[in-house]
Amino acid sequence: MTAELASGLRFAAQPVVSVFVPGVPAEVPEFADGDVVPIEVLTYSLERDDPYACVTEYDLVFDELPPLLHPYLAHCLRVACAAGDTVVWLGFEGSFDFDQLLIETLAPQVYGVCAPGGEPVVAKDLSVLRTPEWRAVIASHGSLL
Known part of the structure; x- marks a missing residue:
């Protein structure tokens, strides 16, 4: 994993990894992985009418x-996918x-998926x-939603 991808994972200079799960999982996925533990997990319910x-x-x-960002991101996808039992990204x-x-046009804004x-x-x-x-x-993961 290059530093290039890590540079895109900042919001207001704070490193943030955003995980999206359709629906509302029964419990918050366990994003800690060994010594890697977020200092905070903020949860937002994105809804429409x-x-x-x-x-x-x-x-x-x-x-x-x-420092080992790629394996950690894969871990986040695995636990979110298991918690939501759906495609996550x-x-x-x-x-x-x-x-x-x-969808294909959104692909440059999505850096990981799991079904x-x-x-x-x-x-x-x-x-x-x-x-x-x-x-x-x-697109192939989107077709599973």
């Missing part, structure tokens, strides 16, 4: 991002839009996010 449309956003706040700040959940029963897929760097292969990964 449709009573069945809800996505839970978990913002994992750090003083410093984990990692997205940059400001990327969420109910009308554009995991139930599958392995997490995390972009190795920012250049991957603009490739046709990455767009296909995002």
Whole structure:
């Protein structure tokens, strides 16, 4: 994982990893992984007028991002996917839009995805996010929603 991707994981200079889970999981996923523990987990319920449309956003706040960022991001996807039993994703700040959940045009704003029963897929760097292969990964996961 290059520092390039880590540079995009800041909001107001604070390192933040945003995990998106459709619905409302029964319990908050356990995002701690060994010595890697967010200093705070902020939870937001993103809703629209449709009573069945809800996505839970978990913002994992750090003083410093984990040095082994890629494995940690994969861990976050695994535990969120298990808690929600649905497709989950990692997205940059400001990327969420109910009308554009995991579609090809949103691919450059999503840097990780996971489906139930599958392995997490995390972009190795920012250049991957603009490739046709990455767009296909995002769209294929979006078709499972």
